[in-house]
Amino acid sequence: MLSDSGQTVFLRRDLALSIDRLDVWKEEFPAFDGHVIEAKYARLAGRELDPSQADAWNGIRGMVARLEAAEAVVLSTPM
Helix, strand or coil, X not given: CCCXXXXXXXXXXXXXXXCCCCCCCCCCCCCCCCHHHHHHHHXXXXXXXXXXXXXXXXXXXXXXXXXXXXXXXXXXXXX
């Protein structure tokens, strides 16, 4: 999570900047099991997803879209 002071520095450089904070401790991530894993390997193999795989993959797609929309990604980890 980018600190408030870190956000201030970024915003001073570009007032049009939008910050999307992703708190990995509070975010509800989609489960990565069963149909999602099957969907992952089907995609890697170039196969069509069946309806249950496609439904499961939609949750992952939302997370990926969030990262793809970013011009930059800043990772902050505790020391």
